[in-house]
Amino acid sequence: MSVNRAQRVDLEVVAGLIPARSRVLDVGSGDGLLLELLQATKQIDGRGLELSQRGVNECVARGLSVIQGDADTDLEFYPDKGFDFVVLSQTLQATRNPKLVLDELLRIGNRAIVSFPNFGHWRVRLSLFVKGRMPVTKDLPYSWYDTPNIHFCTIRDFVNLCEELGATVERATALDANGQKIGLSMPWWFWNFFGQQAVFLLKR
Amino acid sequence: MAVPRPGRTNSEIDAPSSPVLRFGADKPLKLDAGTLLSPFQIAYQTYGTLNDARSNAILVCHALTGDQHVASTNPVTGKPGWWEALIGPGRIIDTNRFFVICSNVLGGCLGSTGPASTNPATGKPYGLDLPIITIRDMVRAQLMLVDHFGIEKLFCVLGGSMGGMQVLEWASTYTERVFSALPIATGARHSSQNIAFHEVGRQAVMADPDWHGGKYFEHGKRPEKGLAVARMAAHITYLSEAALHRKFGRNLQDREALTFGFDADFQIESYLRHQGMTFVDRFDANSYLYMTRSMDYFDLAADHGGRLADAFAGTKTRFCLVSFTSDWLFPTEESRSIVHALNAAGASVSFVEIDTDRGHDAFLLEEPELFAAINGFIGSAARARGLSA
Numbered sequence: 001m002s003v004n005r006a007q008r009v010d011l012e013v014v015a016g017l018i019p020a021r022s023r024v025l026d027v028g029s030g031d032g033l034l035l036e037l038l039q040a041t042k043q044i045d046g047r048g049l050e051l052s053q054r055g056v057n058e059c060v061a062r063g064l065s066v067i068q069g070d071a072d073t074d075l076e077f078y079p080d081k082g083f084d085f086v087v088l089s090q091t092l093q094a095t096r097n098p099k100l101v102l103d104e105l106l107r108i109g110n111r112a113i114v115s116f117p118n119f120g121h122w123r124v125r126l127s128l129f130v131k132g133r134m135p136v137t138k139d140l141p142y143s144w145y146d147t148p149n150i151h152f153c154t155i156r157d158f159v160n161l162c163e164e165l166g167a168t169v170e171r172a173t174a175l176d177a178n179g180q181k182i183g184l185s186m187p188w189w190f191w192n193f194f195g196q197q198a199v200f201l202l203k204r
Numbered sequence: 205m206a207v208p209r210p211g212r213t214n215s216e217i218d219a220p221s222s223p224v225l226r227f228g229a230d231k232p233l234k235l236d237a238g239t240l241l242s243p244f245q246i247a248y249q250t251y252g253t254l255n256d257a258r259s260n261a262i263l264v265c266h267a268l269t270g271d272q273h274v275a276s277t278n279p280v281t282g283k284p285g286w287w288e289a290l291i292g293p294g295r296i297i298d299t300n301r302f303f304v305i306c307s308n309v310l311g312g313c314l315g316s317t318g319p320a321s322t323n324p325a326t327g328k329p330y331g332l333d334l335p336i337i338t339i340r341d342m343v344r345a346q347l348m349l350v351d352h353f354g355i356e357k358l359f360c361v362l363g364g365s366m367g368g369m370q371v372l373e374w375a376s377t378y379t380e381r382v383f384s385a386l387p388i389a390t391g392a393r394h395s396s397q398n399i400a401f402h403e404v405g406r407q408a409v410m411a412d413p414d415w416h417g418g419k420y421f422e423h424g425k426r427p428e429k430g431l432a433v434a435r436m437a438a439h440i441t442y443l444s445e446a447a448l449h450r451k452f453g454r455n456l457q458d459r460e461a462l463t464f465g466f467d468a469d470f471q472i473e474s475y476l477r478h479q480g481m482t483f484v485d486r487f488d489a490n491s492y493l494y495m496t497r498s499m500d501y502f503d504l505a506a507d508h509g510g511r512l513a514d515a516f517a518g519t520k521t522r523f524c525l526v527s528f529t530s531d532w533l534f535p536t537e538e539s540r541s542i543v544h545a546l547n548a549a550g551a552s553v554s555f556v557e558i559d560t561d562r563g564h565d566a567f568l569l570e571e572p573e574l575f576a577a578i579n580g581f582i583g584s585a586a587r588a589r590g591l592s593a
């Protein structure tokens with residue numbers, strides 16, 4: 001758990017946005033780390049949706065309420081405002097239709113929490129600018145031809161999409177390469193340049 | 205084991221070795237067919253002890269040709285209980301911790317009222333005079349058994365295949381009586397293909413001259429050939445092409461070469477014949493007709509205006525569904541449509557699809573991932589219910 005935790009600082013940021021005993025749907029719940037963290041620390045009523053069958057079976061064997069499904073196709077079955085929070089952590093960039101997925105999150109949850117890797121980070125820009133190659137970094141370890149991440153965006157892109165969908169950004173956090181939060185007073189361009197990951201709390 | 209024949213399939217019909225709950229004229233059962241069944245009886249087995257709060261009861265629902273002997277030796281076949289690998293002292297469903305109830309379904313042939321039972325009006329077996337029994341009728345009868353034990357809310361209802369249909373019916377019609385539900389390898393309705401297979405089986409039974417319009421006991425006969433063929437056809441649907449090929453391939457049965465005749469040259473033929481023959485020793489042919497019909501009639505969405513989610517509206521029950529990749533009788537999509545309906549109803553639901561080539565029957569086998577899922581689900585439900593470990 002500790003190894004994963006170090007890699008997924010964003011989970012703690014996400015957890016910090018969710019009050020105790022909330023109803024939470026974790027879309028792309030993976031190995032169930034966030035749900036377990038939230039159940040242990042916040043006594044939430046948590047559900048998971050995960051693409052990988054193996055991940056699902058392991059979650060269920062550990063007592064988590066998780067189903068196999070695809071964020072691109074299976075969110076339509078959830079009722080409007082069925083959850084206090086719908087979380088999409090590090091999954092948006094792997095969906096086929098991020099706009100539709102985000103729209104569904106805002107429909108299903110009173111609030112949506114979205115975290116994603118920022119493609120506007122200076123290392124990414126440097127790789128493209130200097131080497132002329134698609135970036136392969138510690139956090140984005142895939143080559144262009146085998147990456148599951150088919151829809152990268154920058155923090156600026158994401159803010160624009162939120163505006164398009166009529167979502168209000170209630171809170172936003174950018175994490176630098178060391179997992180440290182970037183100061184709130186900094187402007188968007190600064191976040192977009194130095195933020196390696198971003199976590200947004202949205203409402204519509 | 206000696207089986208009396210011809211005559212009744214076994215001695216477990218009117219006066220079974222299992223405990224029996226009898227309902228007299230004061231407690232008739234209103235059937236979906238529109239008639240009242242009275243008197244009637246339910247044969248059952250229990251394992252473990254009901255706690256003082258009556259909060260640790262698990263109801264197991266058996267499949268088409270199953271029975272109440274889920275974790276104890278079957279008196280007809282002498283074989284171990286059909287889910288003994290899962291249920292018993294120290295097992296995943298630990299009978300030191302839980303009170304497990306399993307009853308023979310209404311329409312069955314191991315002690316609950318069914319077509320082989322004596323019709324008190326005539327003194328002869330019901331035969332086809334028994335009204336058609338539905339899955340909901342079975343569940344209504346189970347509810348009367350649960351009430352008999354004074355259990356307000358079952359901790360869990362679980363079962364596979366036809367048992368899974370009963371679980372869904374329980375969770376839909378009596379959701380406030382069910383804390384958690386575990387339907388395995390099942391569907392919210394019987395598909396056209398499944399009805400078709402059942403019809404083949406029924407026609408095989410009814411085409412047997414020994415069936416005598418269902419009155420075979422009165423003729424001192426039993427439609428063994430027809431029932432055996434029905435079982436053979438059905439048995440194929442419980443397996444998978446891959447598993448059949450793995451187990452039997454084109455291997456020959458006790459011979460070096462093809463005989464150029466219609467003997468059981470192939471192992472698979474011999475295997476199916478054996479399955480058919482052993483089945484007729486333990487199962488009543490008319491009961492087989494009634495059981496298959498009950499599954500055919502099951503359509504939970506149709507009972508709720510065509511929208512499956514409405515069958516679960518407002519449910520507080522925790523669900524876990526399980527399907528198997530090679531199950532072509534109840535393919536994963538059947539479970540997935542239930543999951544979607546439960547999502548729409550805002551229910552708490554887990555769903556596990558298990559990768560196996562063992563087909564529909566995988567739910568009866570020691571499948572490690574199935575047991576792990578049941579263990580995880582039961583464990584977390586028990587914590588939520590406040591049951592001590």
